[in-house]
Amino acid sequence: MIRETIANLVLHTHPLVSLLRLLSVLCFAMILDRAVFWCFSALRYRPLPPDIYDCSEPRKGLLLAQLRAAKRRHYTREVLLACLEAPGCKDRIGQSVSEVVDRMSSKLNALELVAKIAPLVGILGTVVGLIMSFCEVGAMANASPTAISKGIGIALKTTADGLVISISASVACVGFKWCIHRAMLKMGRIVCATQYAANVSDLGHGSSPGKQ
Numbered sequence: 001m002i003r004e005t006i007a008n009l010v011l012h013t014h015p016l017v018s019l020l021r022l023l024s025v026l027c028f029a030m031i032l033d034r035a036v037f038w039c040f041s042a043l044r045y046r047p048l049p050p051d052i053y054d055c056s057e058p059r060k061g062l063l064l065a066q067l068r069a070a071k072r073r074h075y076t077r078e079v080l081l082a083c084l085e086a087p088g089c090k091d092r093i094g095q096s097v098s099e100v101v102d103r104m105s106s107k108l109n110a111l112e113l114v115a116k117i118a119p120l121v122g123i124l125g126t127v128v129g130l131i132m133s134f135c136e137v138g139a140m141a142n143a144s145p146t147a148i149s150k151g152i153g154i155a156l157k158t159t160a161d162g163l164v165i166s167i168s169a170s171v172a173c174v175g176f177k178w179c180i181h182r183a184m185l186k187m188g189r190i191v192c193a194t195q196y197a198a199n200v201s202d203l204g205h206g207s208s209p210g211k212q
Contacts, residue, residue: 014154016125020118020161027114027165030107031172037104038179044074048190075100079187083194097187104180108173115169122162129155 067073067081082096132151 014125014158016121016128016158017154017161020121020125020158020165023114023118023121024161024165027111027118027169030111030114031168033107034111034172034176037106038176041074041183044072045076046074048076048080075104075183076186076190079190080194083191087194087198093191097184097191100187101180101184104176104183108176111169111176112173115166115173118162118165118169120162122159122166125158125162126155129153129158 064081064084067077067084070077073081078100079093079096082093086092129151132154133148134151136148136151
């Protein structure tokens with residue numbers, strides 16, 4: 001009983017096991033942060049009505065006032081506001097889209113880094129555990145299974161923990177990148193629609209003097 005307790009204590013307090021636990025906490029904290037971000041984004045999303053692209057001055061002024069007064073704008077509203085404030089200005093619209101994408105991509109690089117590091121730490125734990133087991137075998141003529149199991153336990157545990165962390169982080173990265181891709185498609189449609197409405201409005205104003 002005492003030997004099992006000591007073996008479990010050593011197994012759970014090994015530096016590589018502690019490092020993998022730290023990586024797991026960081027990984028799932030970042031996944032939770034991004035999941036909450038996208039859940040709130042989905043809850044706050046409201047489809048834009050077709051008449052919102054009406055570029056008549058009274059309508060445009062009222063819409064700009066509503067968008068500027070909103071404290072927490074959805075990313076679709078932010079892009080729409082940039083398109084209405086600076087129609088045809090690619091730099092202003094591009095800056096707004098870039099800021100939105102940067103917020104969406106927050107912590108994504110760190111999550112990808114964890115997905116790459118975790119299995120390497122697991123492999124290192126496997127090597128260390130096997131070395132510990134062979135050292136026990138070499139030091140004792142009649143090595144007991146208990147002495148060998150400590151190193152093998154560390155090898156298996158670190159490998160399994162590293163794979164679980166890496167798989168979880170990789171799947172989360174794929175899901176979040178898919179969300180960013182969908183969001184960029186929505187923003188692209190908004191930019192195209194506002195630019196088309198602005199061009200149609202300009203053509204209408206340009207042809208009206210000729211008709212008169």
